[in-house]
Amino acid sequence: MKYSVLFLALNAALSAPLALADDKKIEVIEVQGSYFNDYKIDDANGAMRTNTSLLNTAQSVTVIPDTIVNEQLATTLGEVLLNDASLTAGSKQRNREVFNLRGFTLSSSNGYLRDGHQHWSHYQQPIETLESVEIIKGPSSILYGQSAPGGLVNMVTKKPTTKTMLNVGADVDGEGSTRFVLDTGGALNEDESLRYRSVLVKQDVDYWREYQNGEQRARDRFLGAVVVDYDISDNTLVRFHYDRTNDKAGLDTGSWLNSAGDIIGDDKTIRDMSWAFTDITVENMGFDISYFLTEQWQVKLGYNEQNFSRQRFESSPRKPSDFVEGGTYMSKPYDRYDDWQFKTMFADFVGEFELVSMEHQLLIGVNSLDYYYGQLKTNADNFEYHSGMSEPVRPDVNYKTDDSLYTSEYDYYGFYIQDLVSVNEQWQVSFGGRYDKQNKEGADNESFVPKLGVLYHPIESATIYTSYSQSFEPQRSNTLNDDKDKNHGMKLDAVTSKQFEVGAKWQLFNERLLLTTALFDISKTGSLITENLENNPEFDTITTQSGEQHHKGFELAAQGAINDKLFVMASSAYLDAKYEKDENYEGNTPVDVPNWSASLWSRYELNDALAINAGVFFEGERFANSNNTITKDGYARVDVGATYKMSLGQKDINFRFNIENLFDAEYLAGGGEYNVTIGEGTNFRLAAQFSL
Template sequence: MKKTVVNIAVSVALLSICQAVNADVTDIETIEVRGSYFNSYKVDNASGATRTNTSLLETAQAVTVIPEMIIDEQLATTLGEVLANDASLSPGSQQRNREVFNSRGFELSSSTGYLRDGHQHWSHYQQPIETLSHVEVIKGPSSILYGQSAPGGLINMVTKKPSTSRLFDLSADTDQNGSTRFMVDAGGELVDDLSFRSVLVKQDVNYDREYQNGEERERDRFLGYIAFDYNVSDNLTVNVYYDQTDDKAGLDTGGWLDSKGELIGDEKTIYDLSWAFTDITVNNVGTKISYFFNPQWTLKVGYNEQTFERQRFESSPQKPDDYLVSDSYTSKPYDRFDDWQFKTAYIDLTGEFSTASVDHQVLFGVNYLDYYYGQLKTNADSVNFVLGQTEPSKPISYKSDTSLSTTEYDYYGFYFQDLVTISEQWQAVFGGRFDKQNKDNADSDSFVPKFGVLYHPLDSATIYLNYAEGFEPASSEKLDNDTDKNHGMTLDAVTSEQIELGAKWQISDRLLVETSFFDIEKTGALIVENVSDNPDYESITTQAGVQRHKGFELSAQGAVTSRFFVMASTMFLEAEYEKDANYQGKTPIDAPKWSASIWSRYEVTEDLALNAGIFYQGKRFANSDNTITKDAYSRVDFGATYKTEIAGVKVNYRFNIENLLDTDYLGGGGVNNVTVGGDRMARLEVKTSF
């Protein structure tokens, strides 16, 4: 029972919130007076779920929107800090200055699990969240609109748009380790019909984990972003944008666990050598053109080109079995240069029309991705190392590699969707997508359908049922193993399907309460059975793996009273490999049965507001064999904002304490790359608005 206390508390809190809101219905006029925060906490639409401007009450799918208001209140600097606000997402490894997440227990791929403004986005780095207006968590298979994707869902990062009104914010924040972040956020109208938005960030981070020579791990980041909107005419708008991220950080591949799931050695110990680092440069440039034929029909065309260059100089520490702090371990250094290039484009036609008494909101579209990856890599000889001894020097450079390993492919898809309004109470949505991947020795075609039914017992309530499918293309066209009985077998895409039953209730137009029950099945993974008693072959491979995740979610987001605002969620998950040669009956890594989160704001006065949050992750497995577990934990955060005016300039002071109770905990990651939870951390921000 101990492991579910926080989840039960959050569930009870969610029910209490509903009762409090109902009791406070007569206070609507007060809400309207103080409506700025009310509107900033609750979001009514999520464009990424349907690629149209459809309300959440007309979306037959579970979607969570994390608004900019909460991102700012939490002084978030990473996407992981943002996504902690949705219990359906559990953190994975954070090694090598990047983050991994699981959605409903399925890992999100760097190449197919993330979107930026509806474009597939290469996400192998810490995302520049200062450019985001909000983050949409789209749950369940979403291949119908975006192509290849994991069954758990997608993360759509929506960027800040140019502002027609004058905006100029300056902010600076620091923490007790001496980390600093300076930011400028500006916007406005340059001339008639031409507006802009620009963000500049300079960040230096000092971590509390240390290398063996006593040096602190550090990070140095610069971000520049600019976007323009030009209203060419009443019917035509053009948006162009560019951003660049430069991010260099020392490497920390995580802590090591023993067979009992306990951290080996000191929580501040980094096993990587002090000269190990990752240095990336990411550029995005693109445009979006919208043409309005009339109020009912719109054509949108988008293009984005993302280049991602990274040098990763690894010491690559290897954890020995039964490792003790006094033992030696092996490092296998290498220097590697990676060059990823993502070119994406889409054309969407949306429209509304009626046939008899039935209304239709339709979408016809096509999207395309061109992928290129090149790698140079030089390996060094392995070295044995004992904590505390003198570090070996950097021995190599990737520039000595005269070869270039490359991977290239492209894919495109055609999709359609129709939201049919049959009556005031009943709606249906259906659609489908044909996808084609062109890759050497791995061509893959797929068609996926989607169906949903929505019933509105009230104007402010929805009950829905949906069925959706997803796919992930095969890595090769045929099985290539001449010692396998099924050598030459044609490989199909890995597929998934979900049935979801949910309900949404918008209480008094200020609080959105949602619940959903889901059952996701992923099929088609390769199962290899080794054979030792047959002279003709050594193994038998079939494409029959089955992984099943089912559970339920409950959430509330918005204003409980005129002064109290919340974003709260909880999830129960049963995740299992139902058919697998190695892990049948096991649970995937970092897929807790229970998880929960709550973030709240209470306005003491017009100028002073308090925040409090609890983030809970239940017991999770640290290895695929399920022999090592990580304990459940609850992290408590606290914050306060005070706004004033100095010489006519608006000034906001923000003070946060993360991990207020200084709880020891382990985050995501496995036995040899687990994230060690940070100690109590105080942060202060000063922000001025002109």
């Protein structure tokens, strides 16, 4: 295959060890421990939408490989993202996870990508299908459209293989939770032009927290995924993908805090009723096409359709402002059905050429999103409850009796261009822009955002860069609708953000360890500020679009191999985040945004069969409410683990044992005063994986 990406990758992978064996036989014989670096990945396709190395990217990007995911026996995306200190966790209520990146909340609708497709992420992601997770920091609207200024999370999925593979895994934890994973792949025909990869997962989770009737919260999840590659010709690759997730879990909307920041009641107590649940079904299906016009010019096309349906039967407990344990609180139950349909498309034209004695990597593209949401909801009678009471029976209501249907629809598309110009061996310039148009009833919007980066390479293995980028988030309406406001009818522009970033990247130890650092300054403007008007007979308020939020800080990270036996992924971050112009919170810090955070995960190989891991995850003090009157203490959690490898005939078997929160630290994780997540105490996970 002359131009196929897969062919080029396979050719490099297969030819490299042969060349090494022929030309450097002595070196091969003398290698001890790991001869590859599975902690460090040198590029992130989602950052530039092209195959560009991190050293040539004028932006801070972290890539977490599946090696670390597997070593940590991670079961949720939140456990994976814990490895980057620039990300902090928010609430985990209702069986989903919320995250903040550089202090800004990642939206379910535009904060996540899967293989470069915008991905609706209102559920716990199936991480068993991922080969890596890319954390793209700072505004990225130029390539992906409306998004928050903190950045994006791009989930890169596993791809088909030519070599037949079969991996069977099973794990169990201290609460009795189990997970079984089947991962297979290989060629489907003799010339290997048709290949596949499939993943099946069955997971049953028993959580450590309990309902007030003594029942333990549980979760039941099934995942099926398949990807098929077909080489139509030497220069055309077509990829089809399909996955389905069924995920049903009891509800836990989190614990309640008092005004001093202490947990009200027992750590294990769930305020929801035991019959409250959420039942999710998600399907993703689509295709990607890669066509090489020549060796230098390539066309990429992609389409994904996501159908997301959810039934959520809530007991909906409400915390009174003066609530103490033993007191009475109100529950407002309801049955609700949500239907999201998320269709994304993109077309990219990528070329590499020389012009005026300078090398160019040019990207011209267009992408679009078609969004639909529908909701049915039936309320039940409210009831009062206090601890010690018998649990009320589940109300006899059903969302299907709702004869109304709330809907919301919009679509948007954007055109973008980006050029990475290599002026000479030391200097590169990256620049581009995007025009974006949203079509939504009462909220039409159009925006243009630029991006500029300058890179200097003092030596081949180091980069110093500076960049400027922007992002935007359209308002829910295009005009101010309050007729009691003096500016009623005022046209509303999208909320915009801009970032200045300066950073450096340096590869050490024969390019096995990557050191990165970045200083950034992000300002978000355009939020609505409403002020009361005194002695005005006509209007009660005046609203202006002048709200501002300002986040600045720095990050330092190291990722890769120190030597043949010691591997690390470490990061630390300092963040000063403030509402600078806000009608309610001026001068305050957003919820769940610490000044300091850090993470470390490491592996040390004692010999070819046995390796040990150790990790530390730290978060400083954070506020639990926007008024900044309730503080959550900082904490440090220590995790350890070990892997033992053995062979039985032609079969490889890996055994893994992990201990999470080794010293049983007590801490509050993400969430506010009404939905805080309590950190779990010491727990263990035991896993076995068979490779055939």
